[in-house]
Amino acid sequence: MDMPTLAVWKFASCDGCQLTLLDCEDELLAIAGRVKIARFTEASSEILPGPYDVSLVEGSITTADDAERIRRVREMSRTLVTIGACASAGGVQALRNFADVEEFTSVVYARPDYISTLATSTPIAAHVDVDFELHGCPIDRRQLLEVITALLVGRKPNIPAHSVCFECKQRGNVCVVAAHGTPCLGPVTHAGCGALCPAHHRGCYGCFGPMETPNAAAQVGLLRATGMAEADIVRAFRTFNAGAPAFIELSQVARPHERRSE
Amino acid sequence: MTGTATPAPRLIDIDGLPALFEALRGRGYTVVGPTVRDGAIVVAELASAAELPFGWGVETEAGRYRLRERSDTAAFGHSAGPQSWKTVLHPARAKLWSADRVTGSAGTSIVETGAAEPPRYALLGVRPCDVRAIGILDQVLTGGRHADPVYRGRRDGAFVIAVECTEPGATCFCTSMGGGPGADSGFDLALTELTDGGDHRFVVRTGTAAGAGVLADVPSRAADEATVRHAATAVAEAAGHMGRTMPTQGLPRLLADSRESPHWDDVASRCLTCGNCTMVCPTCFCTTTEDVTDLTGDHAERWRVWDSCFALDFSYLHGGSVRTSGQSRYRQWITHKLGTWHDQFGSSGCVGCGRCIAWCPAGIDITQEVSTLASMLEQAAADEDKP
Numbered sequence: 001m002d003m004p005t006l007a008v009w010k011f012a013s014c015d016g017c018q019l020t021l022l023d024c025e026d027e028l029l030a031i032a033g034r035v036k037i038a039r040f041t042e043a044s045s046e047i048l049p050g051p052y053d054v055s056l057v058e059g060s061i062t063t064a065d066d067a068e069r070i071r072r073v074r075e076m077s078r079t080l081v082t083i084g085a086c087a088s089a090g091g092v093q094a095l096r097n098f099a100d101v102e103e104f105t106s107v108v109y110a111r112p113d114y115i116s117t118l119a120t121s122t123p124i125a126a127h128v129d130v131d132f133e134l135h136g137c138p139i140d141r142r143q144l145l146e147v148i149t150a151l152l153v154g155r156k157p158n159i160p161a162h163s164v165c166f167e168c169k170q171r172g173n174v175c176v177v178a179a180h181g182t183p184c185l186g187p188v189t190h191a192g193c194g195a196l197c198p199a200h201h202r203g204c205y206g207c208f209g210p211m212e213t214p215n216a217a218a219q220v221g222l223l224r225a226t227g228m229a230e231a232d233i234v235r236a237f238r239t240f241n242a243g244a245p246a247f248i249e250l251s252q253v254a255r256p257h258e259r260r261s262e
Numbered sequence: 263m264t265g266t267a268t269p270a271p272r273l274i275d276i277d278g279l280p281a282l283f284e285a286l287r288g289r290g291y292t293v294v295g296p297t298v299r300d301g302a303i304v305v306a307e308l309a310s311a312a313e314l315p316f317g318w319g320v321e322t323e324a325g326r327y328r329l330r331e332r333s334d335t336a337a338f339g340h341s342a343g344p345q346s347w348k349t350v351l352h353p354a355r356a357k358l359w360s361a362d363r364v365t366g367s368a369g370t371s372i373v374e375t376g377a378a379e380p381p382r383y384a385l386l387g388v389r390p391c392d393v394r395a396i397g398i399l400d401q402v403l404t405g406g407r408h409a410d411p412v413y414r415g416r417r418d419g420a421f422v423i424a425v426e427c428t429e430p431g432a433t434c435f436c437t438s439m440g441g442g443p444g445a446d447s448g449f450d451l452a453l454t455e456l457t458d459g460g461d462h463r464f465v466v467r468t469g470t471a472a473g474a475g476v477l478a479d480v481p482s483r484a485a486d487e488a489t490v491r492h493a494a495t496a497v498a499e500a501a502g503h504m505g506r507t508m509p510t511q512g513l514p515r516l517l518a519d520s521r522e523s524p525h526w527d528d529v530a531s532r533c534l535t536c537g538n539c540t541m542v543c544p545t546c547f548c549t550t551t552e553d554v555t556d557l558t559g560d561h562a563e564r565w566r567v568w569d570s571c572f573a574l575d576f577s578y579l580h581g582g583s584v585r586t587s588g589q590s591r592y593r594q595w596i597t598h599k600l601g602t603w604h605d606q607f608g609s610s611g612c613v614g615c616g617r618c619i620a621w622c623p624a625g626i627d628i629t630q631e632v633s634t635l636a637s638m639l640e641q642a643a644a645d646e647d648k649p
Contacts, residue, residue: 030556030557033558034558146554149555149556149557152557153555153559158553160573161575162537162572162575163537165536165537165541166536166570169344169354169538169542169568170354170568171354172304172345174300174301174302174304177325177623178326178327178344178620178621178623179302179327179328179329181326186623187534187538188534201300212574213574214534215530215531215535215588217531218531218532218624221624222534222623225325
């Protein structure tokens with residue numbers, strides 16, 4: 001039997017998620033022994049023609065060309081998995097969705113007229129059908145291995161969509177909210193990182209995007225109770241997963257123009 | 263544990279604790295007990311008595327837990343922390359088995375590997391509420407026809423040293439749940455810590471022959487009657503200092519009658535469905551299984567992992583989850599804990615340790631929710647009686 005083929009695609013992104021595949025150092029040879037890596041330009045300039053059994057898609061759609069290209073990727077991919085916050089939620093570049101992109105380009109570029117871009121940054125699923133979304137900014141190495149392994153044997157990946165709090169408690173972290181009053185997005189954030197930040201006494205930054213059933217009002221109440229200003233609460237939800245509908249809702253529950261009274 | 267005629271209480275001085283550790287270690291136990299880490303008193307493996315949280319107390323409130331320095335050197339002057347003994351006896355992750363596909367001359371076969379030899383823990387500093395919680399886990403996990411092998415192995419090997427409670431916290435309500443600050447069974451040794459007059463000592467009672475054996479290896483002296491009475495009084499007085507009260511009258515009925523209560527909407531507006539309450543609860547026992555394969559497909563493992571009724575996947579059947587709303591998930595948790603647990607296991611699932619109150623990031627208070635449900639039902643009944 002031929003080995004299944006794997007292709008890696010890049011859209012608007014920083015490449016950090018696809019590099020996670022190279023970070024699988026100990027397992028990389030095992031992956032290469034089970035999968036034909038047919039297209040992965042971060043690793044090799046050799047590109048084998050499609051169609052491909054599995055496509056890992058990184059990045060968001062920010063140009064008209066990319067909106068066309070993702071359709072072709074979909075057509076030549078049996079299974080399409082998005083990797084990371086850009087591909088799954090629009091990435092940090094989705095901040096443009098709340099602003100005027102022409103104003104941005106006029107400030108950033110010497111020749112804004114060279115820039116051809118869409119007014120929004122949107123996730124892959126807004127354009128084509130996606131078979132599985134792997135969250136994170138960047139994605140977690142173990143979770144990437146789990147998805148590839150599960151696809152190889154045809155089982156469902158073990159990627160729970162519950163809160164980061166599960167991982168904190170399973171790991172034995174002391175809750176930074178209850179014990180220290182530290183602002184933390186853990187209760188509304190998708191598990192997957194292994195509760196990395198709280199393990200180092202920091203609040204969760206929400207890199208993995210919204211958990212399955214986030215309660216926006218309750219989370220904003222929690223952040224207010226830690227003394228966070230409204231504008232800071234808005235900013236907390238407008239980072240890597242700014243375009244995730246649940247995080248948009250969270251940022252809208254807070255009142256950005258209200259300053260802390262004290 | 264086999265009961266014996268109760269020997270007279272003994273006294274161990276604070277200097278005797280290292281000998282207690284030695285006696286336990288000499289019997290092959292790993293000592294697990296309270297220690298300060300990351301701004302809380304956690305349960306962890308202890309290398310020596312010096313790691314106990316001497317001089318540390320805690321202040322708890324709904325959604326809040328803070329360490330505070332005590333005016334004395336008490337090692338057990340704190341109420342429940344973020345972990346319970348569940349983390350030791352019913353661990354968050356446990357490998358149930360692994361299997362390898364081995365291809366040899368006789369073809370392909372599956373070689374299974376069972377669980378490893380269970381570790382033997384001495385649990386030092388188990389509060390009476392947590393002694394009861396362990397009793398409830400015993401009933402749930404080993405009381406039926408199919409005992410849980412991981413729990414049974416760890417439980418059978420465990421040595422329990424209870425420490426009675428003389429300072430309940432603001433989120434404590436063990437007396438409401440039929441317990442109390444004193445320990446009368448379920449332990450190998452029971453200590454009561456005294457620090458008055460700068461004399462740091464423990465009144466020790468033995469609960470089992472194993473306990474008596476350990477105590478024999480620790481320097482101790484007969485406890486005089488005044489000290490025993492003094493310790494008993496401190497424990498008895500603690501019963502009057504519970505920070506919370508649970509209205510337990512007809513609780514299972516109350517929850518059954520509250521099935522359609524509008525109050526679930528109110529709780530759900532505050533509930534993050536984050537699962538913290540179930541994770542810190544000393545009796546919440548639910549798990550899920552994860553089947554793990556490696557890249558070659560020749561090695562598989564089955565792991566058991568803590569789960570929570572607050573996760574969507576918990577009630578996932580073909581086609582979707584049964585309990586999708588926050589309302590239904592909170593209702594499920596509290597109704598099982600305080601109501602249907604009686605039908606299933608013959609007791610309440612709550613021991614009144616208060617962990618779910620202190621460690622809820624939204625500060626949801628189970629005693630307050632029950633009070634509200636009760637008054638709403640009363641009000642509804644009163645309204646119905648009006649002509």
